[in-house]
Amino acid sequence: MDEIFRKSPEKYDIIISSAMDLQLKLVNDGYAKKINQIDHPNWAKWRQSLFAFTIEPAAIVLNKKAFKNIAIPKTRQDLIKELRSRSTFFRNKIGTYDVRKSGLGYLFATQDARTSETFWRLMEVMGGLGTKLYCCSGDMIDDLVSGKIAVAYNVLGSYAEARKKKSDEIEIILPADFPTNMMRTALVSNSSSRVKTSETFIRHLLNTQTEKNNDKTHSLPPLFLKPGQQTIILEPALMTYLDKLKRKTFIKEWERAIIQ
Numbered sequence: 001m002d003e004i005f006r007k008s009p010e011k012y013d014i015i016i017s018s019a020m021d022l023q024l025k026l027v028n029d030g031y032a033k034k035i036n037q038i039d040h041p042n043w044a045k046w047r048q049s050l051f052a053f054t055i056e057p058a059a060i061v062l063n064k065k066a067f068k069n070i071a072i073p074k075t076r077q078d079l080i081k082e083l084r085s086r087s088t089f090f091r092n093k094i095g096t097y098d099v100r101k102s103g104l105g106y107l108f109a110t111q112d113a114r115t116s117e118t119f120w121r122l123m124e125v126m127g128g129l130g131t132k133l134y135c136c137s138g139d140m141i142d143d144l145v146s147g148k149i150a151v152a153y154n155v156l157g158s159y160a161e162a163r164k165k166k167s168d169e170i171e172i173i174l175p176a177d178f179p180t181n182m183m184r185t186a187l188v189s190n191s192s193s194r195v196k197t198s199e200t201f202i203r204h205l206l207n208t209q210t211e212k213n214n215d216k217t218h219s220l221p222p223l224f225l226k227p228g229q230q231t232i233i234l235e236p237a238l239m240t241y242l243d244k245l246k247r248k249t250f251i252k253e254w255e256r257a258i259i260q
Contacts, residue, residue, distance in 0.1 A: 002026070002103060010191040013198045016184065018156065019103030021110075021238045023050055023185045028239070032187040035199050040206055044183065044223060046234040051202060052183035053209040054221045055231050057157035058108045060173040061141065066093070066150035067171065075177040076118045079151070083125050091129050093150040095140045098133035099254055108154045108180055110241040110250060111232055115178050123257035126153065131258055145169045154180075158221050181231040183223070 002022040005012055009031055017023050024046055026032055032049040044052040060079060062072065070086065073079040083090050097105025112119035132149060134140045137159040140152040145167050160172045186205060188198040209223045225231065232238070241250055 005189075006031070009189050010193070012189050013192040013194050014186060014188055014201060016186045017103065018056070018182055018184045019107055020052075020182055020185055020232055020234065021107050021242055022103050023187060024234060024236075024238050025242055026050075027187060028236075031190055033190045033192065033195065033198075035188060035202060038203060038206065040210075041223075043231075043233065050185050050187045050234065051206055052185045052234065053205050053223050054158070054184040055181050055223055055225065055229075056184060056221050057174050058112075058154045058180040058182070059157040059160055060175060061144055061152045061155045061160045062171040062173065063144050063147060063150045064169055064171050065147065072171065073173060075175050076116075076122050077177065079153075080118075080122050080125050083129060083151075087129060090150060092132070093148075094126050094129055094131040094153070095134055095143060095149045095151070096126065096131055096153040096258075097140075098135060100251055101135050104137075104156065104182070105154065106241070106247075107182065107232070109254065111180055112154070112178075113250070115180075118177065120253075120257060122153070123254065127258040127260040133258070141170070162219075179230075181229065183231055183234070184220075185234075 001017060002019065005015055015023070015026065027047055027049045034047065034049045036048060038048070038051065040051055060073065070082060073082055097108065099106040099109045137156040140155055141160060141163045143149045144152055145163065157172060157174065160170060164170055164172060186202055188195065188202060192198050209220060241247055
């Protein structure tokens with residue numbers, strides 16, 4: 001989506017994405033319009049041009065039947081232990097994002113790698129078991145429900161929660177070692193031909209997403225930080241892994257681990 005927008009920014013009014021790093025770079029590259037007089041938390045906006053409106057976790061999602069007689073992992077280290085001890089069972093039954101194709105998958109992977117070396121150990125174990133790569137959370141969840149895979153790593157938690165309401169086939173785990181939460185963001189294109197309408201939409205979206213009764217009246221996760229909860233921050237450091245050389249190096253290391 002980022003590449004499509006950059007080629008023809010005049011065709012779009014509003015850009016909404018879960019790829020926080022790419023959104024931040026759009027602002028820094030001059031593609032976003034500044035919107036004044038919006039009362040929004042400082043930690044949930046950038047340069048008065050990019051505005052977060054949800055907080056959503058990355059989750060480990062399991063097929064319940066597959067884990068009927070297996071201990072439910074609470075951390076990434078727990079997952080590594082189970083995958084190693086039951087390698088035959090889990091072979092070709094694991095899924096995760098293809099970070100070469102998914103902006104959100106790349107964001108989650110780079111943030112995990114910045115936080116702990118456990119990420120790379122997990123990638124190596126998953127790679128040795130023939131992990132399937134996906135572009136989207138929805139496709140991973142479909143294969144979990146059908147039983148094609150038994151575990152999916154770094155699935156967008158809000159999508160998993162929505163599917164769980166329709167199907168009781170999955171179990172959602174928010175890792176206790178280091179949870180990863182992202183914020184979905186929106187911006188108005190600097191080339192928009194409907195600026196006032198776009199700004200009105202952004203204001204309405206932010207007002208709706210910060211209402212205290214949001215979780216009861218709206219389908220999107222609200223923009224609330226629970227006590228002790230942290231999220232990926234809108235800051236320049238987010239763009240570190242968008243540097244061409246750093247991205248190339250990261251993807252090469254990821255490919256060596258996950259594609260064996």
